[in-house]
Amino acid sequence: MTPKKRVSMKEIEVVSDPKVIKLMMEPTRAAIIKLLSATEMTVKQLATELGKNPGTILHHIEKLKKVNLVVEVRTQQTPTGIVQRYYRARAREFRLGIKQMMETEGGVAKFAEDRLNSIVRSLAVFGIEIPESQLVEATDMLRNLIERENDLISDMPILDQKAYDRLSKQDRTDASRILRRYLLNRDPMYVELRRSWHELLRRFDRGVKL
DSSP: OOOOOOOOOEEEEEEOOHHHHHHHTSHHHHHHHHHHHHSOEEHHHHHHHHTOOHHHHHHHHHHHHHTTSEEEEEEEEOTTSOEEEEEEESEEEEEEOHHHHHHSSTHHHHHHHHHHHHHHHHGGGGTBOOOGGGHHHHHHHHHHHHHHHHHHHTTOOOSOHHHHHHSOHHHHHHHHHHHHHHHHHTOHHHHHHHHHHHHHHHHTBSSSOO
8 A cells, every 4th residue: 555645635725717617517527526525535436436337437537637626645455456546636625716607608607697696586585685676786796705705715724734634524614614704804805895795685684684
């Protein structure tokens, strides 16, 4: 068995390249990334988990490796002499750049636009009903807020990778949440975008009373 390659793993990776975004949105590759964001796995393990042919999984792994979303971290030889390669995602969480998605040709751009509209409309179940006449303004504000958040949290540092790897999943989640809030709240641009967004929500608040 070879020792683990010391590959730095980011907490959050914001993907902005339209070509990579399109590659990630293929269902099987999206499922692979989700699994490898949680733990390292072999092609055989991924194939079993996803109910796919190992050759198909390897094909997707190679594509993900080329764009640096997935890396090989170690190898292990089985009793029969077969060398198994273990893979892991480069980040615990991947976010798609909203602006870049909307600039991508085809279904990706429509998906991004529809997703933003859906989020805004869904606020109605909590008592915040954005009228159709304000939908464009609301989605633009939400997009700007998300883009700024992505810019800030994509730079979250992990200064001690070994200690980070030893943390429990819950501790990583809680510590990450605290640091995200810290980074966002100290950025004047984000604070102003959030203030404007909350002001818009208050205008149409029928139940939450923000």
